[in-house]
Amino acid sequence: MFSFSDQNGFCGRRCVWVNGPVIVGAGPSGLAVSACLKEQGIPFVVIERSDCIASLWQKRTYDRLKLHLPKKFCQLPKLEFPEEYPEYPSKKQFIAYLENYAQKFDIKPQFNECVQSAKYDDACHLWRVITVSTNGSTQSETEYICQMLVVASGENAEGVVPEIDGLKDFTGEVIHAKDYKSGEKYAGKKVLVVGCGNSGMELSLDLSNHNAKPSMVVRSSVHVLPREIMGKSTFDLATMLMKWLPLWLVDNILLILTWFILGDTQKYGIKRPSLGPLTLKNHHGKTPVLDIGTLERIRSGDIDVVGGIKRFNHTSVELVNGETLDIDSVVLATGYSSNVPYWLQETEFFAKNGFPKTPFPNGWKGKCGLYASGFTRRGLAGASADAIKISQDIAKVWKKELNHKKQKVPSHRRCISTF
Structure with missing residues (x-):
């Protein structure tokens, strides 16, 4: 990698030639690709808009x-969790694992650089990635020029804030789940949690643990499964069963076992989708909720389940069934979205929702040296699988070009270069 200043002084932009791929994002997906490339001796540059690795985990959980x-x-590839870690590592433990991962593979991202645009230059057959650096009070632009671009900015780059009638008029606190840290400050308060995915369920449980009075909005159907079945991880059990049985049968087995363990969730206002949990996940990317105690609090009445929202008022919320609830605060557990469409000027590989158009397991490679890591809707395992495929593909291209360059150099020049 080397850099030079723009001779025309356009916005003081600095130009950087990257002798390898540019990786956008220093979360788990970007780190995994970086480590795999590092082991193969391929140079790269990682661009990260925040001031740390895994900013979602460090700052928005x-x-x-x-x-x-x-x-x-x-x-992630090439490094197991420490043996002393529990079966389900905590946030702090996972962050420590990622920091150790970056240190082990000597991954040093370019921090505080937010990608403004990335576009393929057809004339030059190169990618042009323009970033804005906000380091302190100064602001500058950098243009990275490369032959390969790895999009690893993640499925959950931005919090989704829905437009709900009257929400702007509500006088209490309104935050997105990404800004929620603990239920400690909500003790004694009536909190409306909008959303019933894993985040909505866990935040409701946390609020209840801190003596708040949470009401959870369950507008659509959702699968709630126990985190473990007969002492074994539900996910692990499903993975094992799918090796021998068809998907529909595994779905039915999981639902039967869930009914014995959790009972009929519909009695508590949580309807199940018509499609099975694994089928729904594979076809629509909707992850089932893994219960860690929230359902027990719902049964006991510590967490109230309510239907859809009609509108907000100054100090209350009106539900679609006509009921009105007085509330103090609102937590929007309404999910996250990809931000790729805002900066990547490409529409053939990525769809408008910021995910590859090609379904899993083939959505990791586009054209003209474009790659996507961590957009499988299959968590960290999916990101790791992407990283291995991407690094192997880049290595093939890299070695092919390296051999091509060597063939162009006269033999006596090649001998001189070895000294």
Whole structure:
């Protein structure tokens, strides 16, 4: 990698030639690709808009968060979790693992650089990635020029804030789940949690643990499964069964076992989708909720389940069934989205929703040296699988071009270069 200043002084932009791929994002997906490339001796540059690796985990997750799946399904390539880690590592433990991962493979991202645009130059057959650096009070632009671009900015780059009638008029606190840390400050308060995915369920449980009075909005159907069945991870059990049985049968087995363990969730206002949990995940990317105690609090009445929202008022919320609830605060557990469409000027490989158009397992490679890591809707295991495929593909291209360059150099020049 080398850089030079723009001779025309356009916005003081600095131009950088990258002798290898540019990786956008220093989360688990970007780190995994970087480590795999590092082991093959391929140079790269990682661009990260925040000031740290895994900023989603470090800055936009709640304190009580733990990995939802056993650690063996969440480790990145080339490095296992420490043996002393529990089956479900905590947020702090996972961050420590990622920091150790970056240190082990000597991954040093370009921090505080936010990608403004990335576009393929057809004339030059190169990618042009323009970033804005906000380091302190100064702001500058950098243009990275490369032959390969790895999009690893993640499925959960931005929090989704829905437009709900009257929400702007509500006088209490309104935050997105990404800004929620702990239920400690909500003790004694009536909190409306909008959303019933894993985040909505866990935040409701955390609020209840801190003596708040949470009401959870369950607008659509959702699968709630126990995190473990007969002492074994539900995900692990499903993975094992799918080796021998068809998907529909595994779905039915999981639902029967879930009914024995959790009972009929519909009695508590949580309807199940018509499609099975694994079928729904594979076809629509909707992840089932793994229960870690929330359902028990719902049964006891500590967490109230309510239907859809009609509108907000100054100090209350009106539900679609006509009921009105007085509330103090609102937590929007309404999910996250990819931000790829905002900066990647490409429409053939990526769809408008920021995900590859090609379904799993082939959505990791586009044209003209474009790659996508971590957009499988299959968590850290999917990101790791992408990283291995991407690094192997880049290595083939890299070695092919290297051999081509060597063939162009006269033999006596090649001998001189070895000294």
